[in-house]
Structures are given as structure tokens and as C-alpha cells.
Amino acid sequence: MMQLRSMRQKLVAVVMLTTLAALLVSIGGVIAYDLRVYHRALLGDMATQAELLGHMTSAALAFDDAALAGENLASLRIRPAVRAGAVYKADGTRFASYLASGEGPAFPAAPTGEGVRVEGDQLLVFRRIVEKGDFIGTVYLRAEYGLLARAIDYLAIAAAVTALAMLTAYLLMRRLDRIITAPIFAITTIAREVVRTRDYSRRAPRISDDEAGELVDSFNAMLTEIEQRTRALERSNREIAREARQRAEAQQEVMRLNEGLEERVRLRTLQLELSNAELGVAMEAASKASQAKTSFVSSMSHELRTPLNAILGFAQILTSDAMPTTPPQKKDFANHILKSGRHLLTLINEILDLAKVESGTVALSMEPVALADMFTECEGMIAQMASQRRIRVLFPEGCPEVVLADRTRLKQVLLNLLSNAVKYNRELGMVRVEAGAAAAGRVRISVQDTGMGLSPEQVGSLFQPFNRLGQESGKEEGTGIGLVVTKRLLELMGGSIGAASSSSTGSTFWIELQATDPLPSALAAGTLLPFEAQAAAQASHVLLYVEDNPANLKLVQEIIGFRSDLRLLMAPDAHLGLEMARVHLPDLILMDINLPGMSGTEALGQLRADPRTAHIPVIALTANAMPRDVERGLANGFFRYLTKPIDIGQFGEAIDSTLALVDGCARAREA
Structure with a gap:
């Protein structure tokens, strides 16, 4: 009875745990x-409302019209x-304000940057x-943030629903478990008696016509078969005992002969295992070498095409x-061609440095x-x-x-560590x-970054080799061999x-490095080149270019600048590109495909998931030019797939054909 009770408890526990999970x-x-x-909708709604108020209030700020700004804010009712x-002026003073009914006049003394944050509710x-x-x-x-209250309401409802469901499942199982366990208990009782008495003539009663009944029939048939075989076994035991003596004598002779054979087999097995282990090590090394070569070819294809895109593109213009x-x-x-050429030369020099170091x-x-x-030079x-x-970047004063080193190679080592610390740092x-x-x-x-x-x-x-500080997505320029060259140098x-x-x-x-006698120091200076921003122009079509490389942004800006029918918007990363697309x-x-924070493919997925932007055609413009990259990009949903360096003729044809299709669809909808 204890076993039956245990099975019933286990059955109830399984059902209850499954239901709970x-x-x-x-x-x-x-x-x-x-x-x-709720969270994303609230943040998006407030960001959009703030941007609309900014557009509406810009004129009031420009003409110092606080009344107009107040009317714009009053629309928040x-x-x-x-x-x-x-609304705050550029100097941080409050220009106009709005308070909902019942709110206290609490405003920040001055704006604290740009962004969205949550403070309590x-x-x-x-x-x-x-x-x-x-x-x-x-x-x-400032808006109400009811996420916590909403979560508490949901948890209360969830607790009530869970309790009711668990109670219902428990009551049902208490009523139904006997239907399942009764046939099993009958079989257990008969099996216990058969084991105790060795009486294989006992049979379990059939009390249902379902699978449990079939189990009883199978159990009884098994007992019948065991009974018959037991009798046959007893008859043959005497014959087996006689044959066993003869076999024991023969087995002793066979074991004597097998001792030498087993030793030879053991030695041969050890040799095969050793050969297989060596083969496995060699295959693993070959596989790693092949993967490193494939990674290197893919990295070089992308990294060399990126500066070549700017060089060939501006040269075509x-x-x-x-x-x-x-x-x-x-x-x-x-200047852009020169800058990209220098970057290309740097990549080539890194490869040559690695080859020189490896060859000694x-x-x-x-x-x-x-x-x-x-x-100072660095x-x-x-x-x-x-x-x-x-x-x-903070240097010691x-x-x-003074160290004993090759000046040129030491500068190369320090610049590599410094550029990595800058590239992979936070903003x-x-x-x-x-x-x-x-x-x-x-x-x-030591070079420490944040x-x-x-x-x-x-x-x-x-x-x-080819390890880019864990940056597998290719968001930063480089070959991934700089640290290898640094270590060898x-x-x-x-x-x-x-x-x-x-x-x-x-x-x-x-x-x-080894310390040596001190020497006088020298001073080197560097220069900063300003980056020019793009001014928007009126045109019949609007293009949005999402690209993190300034030279590529400048190139496309200049190409589009020759066309009066196009207006170009630019975003340096996918997050800002998505916001600009929605606005x-x-x-x-x-x-571009290789973008910081979010790849172009991920951004395409979000554009397609948003009903506001799902219809906008997206053309990939990337340095990922392998055939498998093109196939993967088109399969992911890009309208066209263009590779860098840009062919201006192909680039213009892709834009014109796509815009022609967009205009045709618009006319069809109007008709």
C-alpha cells in the first residue's frame, strides 16, 4: 500500500509541477x-513628443517669443x-514652462545633457x-512612469490565476489517479507473490480494457512463458551440468592459447591509439590553421576594400x-584619398611586419x-x-x-597599444x-583604458593571430595582428x-623593457583636422545613409551633391538611423553592414518589423564582398547589394531604378 501511495503522490507531484512550470x-x-x-512605447512616445515640441518651439526661441513657446507647451494638456x-535657452535659463493640474512647480535649474532617464515613478x-x-x-x-504599478497588478493577477489553476489540477488528480494506479497495483501484488513463492501459475486479474488491461495480459503471458521455460530449464540443467564439465576443460586449454594472443592485441591497440592521438593533434592543428587563413582572407577583403572605396570613389569624382x-x-x-591611402599602407605594413617577424x-x-x-611623439x-x-589621453609628466630599445619599433608598439585603447573605449x-x-x-x-x-x-x-580584441563583428578597422607583431617585437x-x-x-x-642611462627628451606635436557636417537641401526624394566611416559618408555626400533631385540624411550608427527613418x-x-552597436542586418530586421518603415527599400552598401556575403544579404531582405569600393555608375543606376519603382508604387496607390 505504501508503494501505491508513493506512485500516486509522484503522479500528483509531476502533474502539479508541470502545470506550475x-x-x-x-x-x-x-x-x-x-x-x-509599455516601456518602449512610452519612451518612444515621449522622445517623439519632445522632438516635435523642439521643432515647434525653434521659431519662438529664435524670435524670443516666450508666449508662443508657452502656447506650444500648453498643447501638452x-x-x-x-x-x-x-523649454530652456541655449545658456540653460528656462524660457517657458507648463504644469499639469495638481503638479508642484519643480523644474531642473538647467538641462542636464540630452537623453531619457527614470526617477522613481x-x-x-x-x-x-x-x-x-x-x-x-x-x-x-516629465511624465508618469507607471511600470512598477503595472508590474504589481500583473503579479497579483498571475498569483491568483496560478493558485486557482493549481487547485483545479490537484482536485482533478485526486479524483483520477486511482483509474491509473489500480491496474498497476494489481500487477505489483501478483508479482510480489510470485517472487516470494516461485509459483508461476498465478495470474493477475484484468480490470480494464485500456493500455493497463493490455499490460495485465502481457504480464500474464510473460508468467506463462516463464513457467514453460522454467520446466524446460529444469529438464536441461542435468544435461548442462554434464556438458559444463567438458566445456571447462576445453576452456582452460583455450585460455592458455589466448594469453599470448591477448598480449599481442594489447600492444597493437596501444600503437593504434597513439597513432590516432597524433593524427587527431595534427588534424586539429590543420583545422586551426585553415580557420586562421579563412579569417585572415575575410578580414583582409573587408579591411582593404574600406580604404579602397574612398580612394577609388573620390578618384572617380x-x-x-x-x-x-x-x-x-x-x-x-x-585629402580623403591621402588619408585612406595611408590607412591602406598601414594595413599592408602590419602584414609585412608580421611576415618579417615570423621569418626572423x-x-x-x-x-x-x-x-x-x-x-610626447606618441x-x-x-x-x-x-x-x-x-x-x-593622459601621459605622465x-x-x-630611459629604456634600451629600437626607437622606431618602440614607437610602433606604443602606438598600437594606444590606438587599441582609443578604438575599444567608451564614448x-x-x-x-x-x-x-x-x-x-x-x-x-602601462596603458589603461575605460x-x-x-x-x-x-x-x-x-x-x-587575427584576434581583434574580441571584436568579431568588424566594427573597428584593423587586421587583428597588431598585438602579435607587438609581442614578437x-x-x-x-x-x-x-x-x-x-x-x-x-x-x-x-x-x-630593460632600463638604461637617461637621455634628454624631444617634443613632437600633432594636428587636428575638423570634420565637416552636411547641410540639408530641398529635393523631390530623401535618402538616408547609415555609415560609421567618415570618409565613406563624405564620398556619398559629394556624389549626391551633384543631383538636385535628392536630399541626403546621414547617421553614424544603426540606432540613430532607425530613429531618423521613423521620423x-x-x-x-x-x-552599411558592419556598424557599431547594431549591425546593418539587425537594423533591417527592425525596419521591416515597424509598419511605418516596412515599405522603405534598403540597399546594402558594404565592404563585405564575398559571394556568400552577397547571397546572405539578399536572403536577409536587402533590396540591392552594392559592394565597396563604389562604382559611381552602378551606384547611380541602383538609386534611380529603386526610386523609379517607389514612384511607380506611389502612383498605383493614388490611382
Whole structure:
């Protein structure tokens, strides 16, 4: 009876746990989805409202009309969720404000940047007002954020539904479990008696016509078969006993003969296992080498095409009679060609450096190098890159250390570490360079950044070829061999390199070199090149170009500038591109694939999922030019797939044919 009770309890427990798991998963999924939709809808609605108020209030700010700004803010009365709003001038003073009924007059003293944040049960929105490229003010909105109350209501409902469902399941199982367990209990009783008495003539009663009844019949048939075989076994046991003696004698003779054979088989098996292990190691090494070669070819294809796109594209403009250019434009285009050519040369030099280091043909000129001079030179050379990414680079002041190294190669090592620290840093982050004495007459130089950091697995594979600091999506320029070359060069100079990283505090790369006598220092300076922004123009069609490379943005801007029928909007990343697409609803979108934060393919999926932008054709414009990349891009839903470097004729044909199709569809809808 205890076994039956245990089976019933297990059956009830299984059903109850299954029901509970299904309820928790389904209810949890519904609640999470609804809260996520509510949160995103509220943030999107408030951001759109702030941007609309910014557009409406720009004229009032320009003409210092506070009354007009107040009327614009008063339109927030139709939005009960918005409890307060204000417009601030560019200098931070409040220009106009709005308070919902019952709200206290609490406004920030001055705007705190731009963005959306949650404080308790309130949602705060700050949106900059920009008119013709000039910052003229800020829109501030405060709205009710009922996410917590909504979540509590859902949890209460979920608890009630779960309790009711569990109670119903428990009551049903208490009524139905006997239907399942009674036949099994009958079989258990008969089986226990048969085992105890060895009486195989006993039979279990059939009490149902379902699968349990079939189980009883099968059990009884098994008992019948066992009974018959037991009798036959008893008859044959005597004969088997006689034969067993004869077999034992024969088996002893066979075992004597097999002892030598087993030893030979064991030795041969060990040899085969050793050969298989060596073959496995060789195959794994060959597979890794093949993967590294494939990764290198793919990386080189993308990285070489990116600067070639700017070089060939601007060169086509300069040599085209259909696109006349002014002398300032020619100079600007030539600068872009020069910059991209230098980047291409850097990539080629990295590959050549790796080949030289691996072949042992690198010639070093070891001499005392003052770190103060070296830091000054590196500061000038990294300043432009850091300024473009808004990264602060801090070098030590009055560094007295001198190391024994090849000056050119040491500069190459430091610039590689500094460029990595800038490239993989957070926006408005910091890079700190420190130098000091280490053990055994050596000097340690460390480069610390405030980036996203690396996992222990990524740190362990940093100095392997083609490893781009865990950046597998190709968002940053480079070959992934810089750290390999750095490590080999330091070893040739008698130095060493190491790294430490945390996923929350950033990474620190350090190198150690032999200390030597001090030398006077020298000073090097760097220059900054401003980046020009695009001014919008009136045209019959609007194009949106999403691209993170400034040279490529400039190239397409100049190409489109020769056409008066097109107006170009530009976004440096996919997130801003999605927002601009939803606000401006362009006729056509040009999309790069390798974008920071979100890839072009992911952005395409979000565009297609939004009813407002699902109809907009998207053309891929990317350096991923392998045949499989083209096939994958078209399969993902891109309207056309163009590869870099840009062929201007093909580029123009793709835009014209796509816009012609868009216009045709528009006329068909109007008809």
C-alpha cells in the first residue's frame, strides 16, 4: 500500500509541477512582453513628443517669443501622462514652462545633457533643439512612469490565476489517479507473490480494457512463458551440468592459447591509439590553421576594400566630366584619398611586419630611448584619433625613465597599444599612460583604458593571430595582428607584454623593457583636422545613409551633391538611423553592414518589423564582398547589394531604378 501511495503522490507531484512550470513560463512571458512593450512605447512616445515640441518651439526661441513657446507647451494638456514641460535657452535659463493640474512647480535649474532617464515613478526627457546646425535650446518633459504599478497588478493577477489553476489540477488528480494506479497495483501484488513463492501459475486479474488491461495480459503471458521455460530449464540443467564439465576443460586449454594472443592485441591497440592521438593533434592543428587563413582572407577583403572605396570613389569624382568640382572640393577629395591611402599602407605594413617577424628578418637598432620624448611623439600622433572619438589621453609628466630599445619599433608598439585603447573605449572615456621602475632593472609602461573590458577567455587569446580584441563583428578597422607583431617585437628587444582586464572597469596592457642611462627628451606635436557636417537641401526624394566611416559618408555626400533631385540624411550608427527613418520616412535607405552597436542586418530586421518603415527599400552598401556575403544579404531582405569600393555608375543606376519603382508604387496607390 505504501508503494501505491508513493506512485500516486509522484503522479500528483509531476502533474502539479508541470502545470506550475507551464503557468509560470506563459504568464511570465506575457507579463515581460507587455511591460517591455509599455516601456518602449512610452519612451518612444515621449522622445517623439519632445522632438516635435523642439521643432515647434525653434521659431519662438529664435524670435524670443516666450508666449508662443508657452502656447506650444500648453498643447501638452491633451497628454494626461505628461505632468510638466519646459523649454530652456541655449545658456540653460528656462524660457517657458507648463504644469499639469495638481503638479508642484519643480523644474531642473538647467538641462542636464540630452537623453531619457527614470526617477522613481517619473520619466524625464531632455531633447536638444538644433536649428540649421546651431544649438538653440533644450526641451524638458516629465511624465508618469507607471511600470512598477503595472508590474504589481500583473503579479497579483498571475498569483491568483496560478493558485486557482493549481487547485483545479490537484482536485482533478485526486479524483483520477486511482483509474491509473489500480491496474498497476494489481500487477505489483501478483508479482510480489510470485517472487516470494516461485509459483508461476498465478495470474493477475484484468480490470480494464485500456493500455493497463493490455499490460495485465502481457504480464500474464510473460508468467506463462516463464513457467514453460522454467520446466524446460529444469529438464536441461542435468544435461548442462554434464556438458559444463567438458566445456571447462576445453576452456582452460583455450585460455592458455589466448594469453599470448591477448598480449599481442594489447600492444597493437596501444600503437593504434597513439597513432590516432597524433593524427587527431595534427588534424586539429590543420583545422586551426585553415580557420586562421579563412579569417585572415575575410578580414583582409573587408579591411582593404574600406580604404579602397574612398580612394577609388573620390578618384572617380575627380576624373568624371559629369561631376565638375571646385578647387576646394578637389583638395578635400585629395585629402580623403591621402588619408585612406595611408590607412591602406598601414594595413599592408602590419602584414609585412608580421611576415618579417615570423621569418626572423627584422633588423633592430638598439639604443637608449627617453620615455619622455617617446610619450610626447606618441601624444601628438594619437591626438587626432582620440579627439575624433572624444577620448582623453593622459601621459605622465616629467618621466625620467630611459629604456634600451629600437626607437622606431618602440614607437610602433606604443602606438598600437594606444590606438587599441582609443578604438575599444567608451564614448567620453579616458586612456591613462603610466611608467615606472619594475623588478630586476626593468621599466614597466602601462596603458589603461575605460572600455567595456574583456572576458578571461578573450584575455587568454589576445596574442593569437587575427584576434581583434574580441571584436568579431568588424566594427573597428584593423587586421587583428597588431598585438602579435607587438609581442614578437618586444621579445626581439628583450622585453615582455601582458594584459589584465575586467568586463566592468576596462583593460590594462603593460610592457617591460630593460632600463638604461637617461637621455634628454624631444617634443613632437600633432594636428587636428575638423570634420565637416552636411547641410540639408530641398529635393523631390530623401535618402538616408547609415555609415560609421567618415570618409565613406563624405564620398556619398559629394556624389549626391551633384543631383538636385535628392536630399541626403546621414547617421553614424544603426540606432540613430532607425530613429531618423521613423521620423523622416525617407524614400530610400543606404545601409552599411558592419556598424557599431547594431549591425546593418539587425537594423533591417527592425525596419521591416515597424509598419511605418516596412515599405522603405534598403540597399546594402558594404565592404563585405564575398559571394556568400552577397547571397546572405539578399536572403536577409536587402533590396540591392552594392559592394565597396563604389562604382559611381552602378551606384547611380541602383538609386534611380529603386526610386523609379517607389514612384511607380506611389502612383498605383493614388490611382
